[in-house]
Amino acid sequence: MRNKTILLASRPQGTPTLDNFKFEEREVPALQEGQVLLKALYVSVDPYMRGRMSDADSYVAPYKVGEPISGGIVAEVVESNTDQFPKGTVVLGNLPWQQYIVHHGNGLRKINPAIAPLSYHLGILGMPGLTAYIGLLHIGAPKAGDTVVVSGAAGAVGTVVGQIAKLKGCRVVGIAGSDDKTSYLKQELGFDATINYKTATDLKAAIKEACPDGVDVYFDNVGGEISDAVYLNLNNFSRIAICGQIAYYNSTSVPTGMRVEPILLKRKAMMKGFIVSDYAADFESAAEDLAKWVQEGKLQYQETIMEGFDNIPTAFLGLFSGQNTGKQLVKVAAREG
Amino acid sequence: MRNKTILLASRPQGTPTLDNFKFEEREVPALQEGQVLLKALYVSVDPYMRGRMSDADSYVAPYKVGEPISGGIVAEVVESNTDQFPKGTVVLGNLPWQQYIVHHGNGLRKINPAIAPLSYHLGILGMPGLTAYIGLLHIGAPKAGDTVVVSGAAGAVGTVVGQIAKLKGCRVVGIAGSDDKTSYLKQELGFDATINYKTATDLKAAIKEACPDGVDVYFDNVGGEISDAVYLNLNNFSRIAICGQIAYYNSTSVPTGMRVEPILLKRKAMMKGFIVSDYAADFESAAEDLAKWVQEGKLQYQETIMEGFDNIPTAFLGLFSGQNTGKQLVKVAAREG
Structure with a gap:
């Protein structure tokens, strides 16, 4: 299956540009026992990612040149070899910028689609x-x-x-x-x-x-x-x-x-x-x-959603020129289930 | 009685100089009921006083030009019209830079000369x-x-x-x-x-x-x-x-x-x-x-003591060129009692 991924092509000097990103097509490997195939629905782009593009000493590990960039993604389980995440489950995880991701399930959090739009879990509820x-x-x-x-x-x-x-x-x-x-x-x-x-x-x-x-x-x-x-x-x-x-x-x-x-x-x-x-100890009550x-209507929430996997780097770069009002996201695909 | 006082002559621009201070002789007024006559023994000079010499917005009120500079002073009661502070009592107070001070007693704290040298109350115990x-x-x-x-x-x-x-x-x-x-x-x-x-x-x-x-x-x-x-x-x-x-x-x-x-x-x-x-709520236990x-010998303490009332401005200026090791004081007079 055809699967696009976005790699860190080079570390930026100063403001990042599109040249720092590289698109590549990769084969999606076959699912092993206990694994799920995820389809990315919403990809979050955030200012902190700029720090990870450098190899400077920082509080989060830097991205590696030649490897996929990663971040918060809402994805749907489209194939499953585990009872823990049946087909159709929507999950939130720290995942690579890829259209499809084979995953062992560790660190994925199930999302209840009934409380709020799926994208909210990358923003006001995330x-x-x-x-x-x-x-x-x-x-x-x-x-x-x-x-x-x-x-x-x-x-x-x-x-x-x-x-x-x-x-x-x-x-x-x-x-x-x-x-x-x-x-x-x-x-x-x-x-x-x-x-x-x-x-x-x-x-x-x-x-x-x-x-x-x-x-x-x-x-x-x-x-x-x-x-x-x-x-x-x-x-x-x-x-x-x-x-x-x-x-x-x-x-x-x-x-x-x-x-x-x-x-x-x-x-x-x-x-x-x-x-x-x-x-983390305070996350649950928060x-x-x-x-x-949000449910009581006391918190308004706005998103700026760009469409299409290919636009992820552009959406990210826009953060540094103040393009977005509210949370900047990229919608990569519609939910199947 | 002859009594020297040190006034703020002018506000410093940049580093203070001796020109910012003015010595003046004043009459010591007669004691009223409830008052004490204090003789200054030790005068504290501290970096924070630099801020009070300016009229910039600050957390402590500025000194006024033409009025005495004030600060922490250990003094002895040499005449008393109140039972609260008998003659011979040693006190600590925020007092004007004068050899003798007529005072109503409010805000003065009695010092026990038995616990430590008197000057310590302007430093390690102050x-x-x-x-x-x-x-x-x-x-x-x-x-x-x-x-x-x-x-x-x-x-x-x-x-x-x-x-x-x-x-x-x-x-x-x-x-x-x-x-x-x-x-x-x-x-x-x-x-x-x-x-x-x-x-x-x-x-x-x-x-x-x-x-x-x-x-x-x-x-x-x-x-x-x-x-x-x-x-x-x-x-x-x-x-x-x-x-x-x-x-x-x-x-x-x-x-x-x-x-x-x-x-x-x-x-x-x-x-x-x-x-x-x-x-202030924590002062007593501290x-x-x-x-x-100090009494157990676990805290060593060093003072740099300059002698003579006339040297107070010089001792103060020395703080800004790093002259002192430990607490800088000026000894103005010996205890009488």
Whole structure:
């Protein structure tokens, strides 16, 4: 059977390009006892994957040149040699970018198609949703009445951060890169104020205006000068959850800029980097809350879905120019069962 | 009675100089009912006072131009109109830089001269000791076997940080600015390794060598490139207590340099600024531990004592060129009682 796969062709210097990816056709091997044949339905593309394309020392193992790139995928069992995953089961797993995948079943999680659209399990009910929940509530620890600022606010994580903060009674300010995005945040998701960082002439002043009582919690997805402007408005005892630093992912030298440390001292503030996978013990209760809020209509959720396996690299590259509103996915195939 | 006082003559631009101070003679007013006449014995000079000399927005109120500078002083009651503080009592207070001070008694703390030399109450048993204790144990939270790095290691706070970390079973590495200081830390205080940042050719490599298992806790008094070199050796889940940032206290523009945020993310690390005065609820138990360790000989303590009221500004300025080993004080007068 014909099966396309996407390999890492070379490690990017700076911003990745299509040249860093290579398409290849491979034979799908015959199923052994205990194995399943998976058909990829939805493929997740995420900013953290940029780190894995380099061989720098990082918290996740780098992809290998000449081997398939992998990530979160929702797939359907289309052939099965195990009772554990009958034909027609939909699963979530960390899987290679391939149309079909032969798999032993370990690490696959069954998805209940009744609770939400299948793609939600790569977003609000998956890693991005859990990242928002845990970073905001465990590190940011907002109290009702606090002002919460989130950067990358229109992304898969940021949209959930802002909505949970609203559910907790906070004033929520979102920073994003287009008027379409800020309108969406304000009108659809109920953010109290928004800032378009691309058109703001004085970011520090814009944040001060949006946060008249200062900033108590900052959920940071981006870093760089956007974050500097937030730091200059921090309150005493504020908390900063560092979730992403997309401003630096493509930088080829050690990032420099304004020092945050003197501000942390002056404001007695706390800053912590985190990766959601370190909080596995909290996933179950967090996922329950998220599913409940989605079903009750308290969490809105938006996806940008590109169609076609061949478009996976393009969808990934779009993350770095801010193409997506909400979670960026690629739909590779329709469900058969 | 003749009484000298030291006023803030002008706000410093950059590094303070003697010109920023002004000596004046004032009459000592007659005692009212309920008041005491204090004679200053020991005057504390501390880096944080630099911040109060500016009128920048800060966590402590700025000194006023034309008014006396104030800080921690150990003084003796030489006349008393209150039973609460009989003549001969030794007290600790936040007091103006004057030889004699008329005081209503509020906020003065009695000192027991039997437990330790009087000057210790401005150091290891006072704010610097409490700062070390609380910053290290509450924020750094070292576990036995952890590697703890302290910058400004030979200062009033740093010497206590390192010794407490040793008591807790950690590997302790101190960074200081002379071979005399590093020898003292290693030979007298039992630090496991030391780095002279003025002679090290490659600070990052020097820290790596001194911390073969990486850095779990960093207690930072200095900021700047010394801290950058530590950041580059942080372990996953490390903790950074920001106590001081003396590298920037005299800077006249917004400090810039290497970004720490991407490292905090990569290392899932936590950084928190703190000021000991926010932890008043913990002072009593902390002070008990410190006094016990001093009396048991488990905490060594060193002071640099300059003599004479007129030398207070000089002693203060010396803090910024690293003149002192241990706590810098000025002895103004001998005890009468």
